[in-house]
């Protein structure tokens with residue numbers, strides 16, 4: 001028997017979809033090894049009994065609730081370490097995302113646990129859980145086996161499917177935790193700031209996405225013109241690199257800490273195709289990439305790849321699409 | 328203030344990374360280089376020193392790795408570090424992430440820095456997690472993926488040491504977090520544009536002090552490192568399911584390239 005503990009992130013009174021996927025996965029895998037799945041939540045007043053209870057629908061048996069700061073990893077490490085010490089969970093599972101990585105790693109240090117990150121699949125082997133992780137630019141899969149003690153599994157974003165299995169509300173148990181001194185030395189000043197315009201990329205059928213290869217913020221004009229040529233239902237999207245640089249609004253970002261999209265056409269220009277970007281767009285129906293580097297990872301998962309300079313290709317492509325539409 | 332910067336030697340970006348099937352570890356035979364993400368951490372340390380908001384007395388580059396890893400330290404010194412520490416011991420080979428973080432924490436502990444900076448990811452391991460492991464062992468607050476770092480006044484509870492105001496992108500947008508020193512901060516690659524080392528600094532790098540330490544010298548418990556001290560075993564490497572490869576067009580005549588793209592889109596009724 002092995003029980004699983006899952007951290008569930010929330011924001012403004014709603015649970016994170018990836019965390020709910022992790023609960024679903026935790027419940028299914030715990031059942032495979034004859035155990036149960038519990039959840040941990042840390043926050044304030046908005047973590048009502050009712051809200052916490054809804055985790056039962058995804059298969060959580062019990063929800064351990066602690067009062068503490070939100071959006072910071074180390075207080076959650078304190079809470080999880082205490083719950084595990086008191087209840088003896090064998091595995092901790094996290095959905096992807098920034099906090100999952102930080103909490104999972106901190107917990108590995110605290111509990112001398114084994115940890116695997118970017119996990120895309122978990123399975124039972126006898127009474128143990130085994131995790132699979134793509135490595136070396138997704139060219140190989142590595143299999144992690146844990147050697148007793150706690151095993152920590154940090155999922156890749158969107159890897160764990162959300163499944164409603166249970167029906168009864170989960171029981172809620174409050175836990176009192178004395179936070180470690182170092183956990184209280186980081187404080188949130190502002191959280192969830194949206195930088196730049198509020199654009200909608202999730203509703204578009206066609207996305208033209210730009211990356212660092214555009215050279216500067218003005219480069220996005222090329223992408224906007226291309227989007228204009230495609231016409232209605234087309235939007236411009238971006239990578240984190242250019243959003244962090246202030247070239248394009250955060251709301252247009254695709255990837256691990258941005259949006260997950262699946263348009264009919266995703267056309268990338270000047271994007272390398274880092275894993276954290278790929279996880280947000282790999283379900284697109286048709287993927288086209290323009291990149292001057294023939295070895296760019298994006299060509300590994302493109303349906304049509306064009307090796308060349310976007311500054312030469314994109315303007316001509318815009319004209320050609322306009323002409324084609326005009327005819 | 329004293330800053331330790333963690334740096335790692337990784338296979339050069341041009342080398343195809345692979346697992347050596349006989350050892351089950353990364354094949355490290357090809358050309359190697361300083362992990363490019365770590366140059367941002369060194370640059371962040373230099374900008375703190377040059378920014379003037381806080382006096383930075385020393386910047387120490389720290390690595391754990393085989394003998395060849397001294398080259399990563401030389402590069403770090405040429406980029407601005409004052410000296411370096413090389414944790415080098417056969418016992419440490421084959422350590423997992425948690426064991427590596429523990430060992431690095433022990434090496435850092437003997438330096439008692441006020442700030443530990445590191446890169447957002449290693450180009451080969453891509454674990455994104457060493458910082459959080461090191462921080463818990465050092466009992467310091469920690470943040471990863473920081474893209475803006477400002478020095479602020481000290482907290483009444485920790486007079487003397489300044490604080491840091493950090494910005495980063497998290498699940499729901501940009502977060503601003505205030506951290507009291509000493510702390511462990513991993514920086515994102517958008518934080519700065521690393522400088523190029525001057526010829527003078529490249530030439531002088533080998534003359535800067537470099538301490539080589541064994542595991543026992545920094546107090547590492549050998550039961551917690553190496554393959555036997557690691558709590559996770561990675562192996563059974565295999566290829567992912569093959570995916571039909573896409574079509575590639577090399578752009579020579581752009582008019583023709585564009586015509587082919589349009590035809591491709593047309594065929595799929597995307598225009």
Ligand SMILES: Cc1cc2nc3c(=O)[nH]c(=O)nc-3n(C[C@H](O)[C@H](O)[C@H](O)COP(=O)(O)OP(=O)(O)OC[C@H]3O[C@@H](n4cnc5c(N)ncnc54)[C@H](O)[C@@H]3O)c2cc1C
Nearest residue numbers: 211212213239240241255256257258270271272276292310
């Ligand atoms: C925890 C974490 C979360 C992250 N979350 C996200 C996320 O949500 N979304 C995201 O996108 N990234 C995310 N990243 C960052 C990600 O790892 C990459 O750094 C980022 O996606 C790179 O963006 P890019 O492709 O624009 O830039 P680069 O990787 O710099 O690629 C630029 C590309 O442009 C090409 N190029 C240059 N000039 C030209 C030209 N003239 N013509 C054609 N091609 C050209 C180059 O060959 C290169 O391939 C995250 C990283 C981490 C660690």
Ligand SMILES: Nc1ncnc2c1ncn2[C@@H]1O[C@H](COP(=O)(O)O)[C@@H](O)[C@H]1O
Nearest residue numbers: 333391445446448449452454455456457
């Ligand atoms: N062996 C090592 N020696 C020194 N620093 C390291 C080592 N491994 C990782 N790091 C640091 O940790 C960061 C994140 O690495 P990783 O968690 O492996 O992706 C890197 O950018 C380095 O700064």
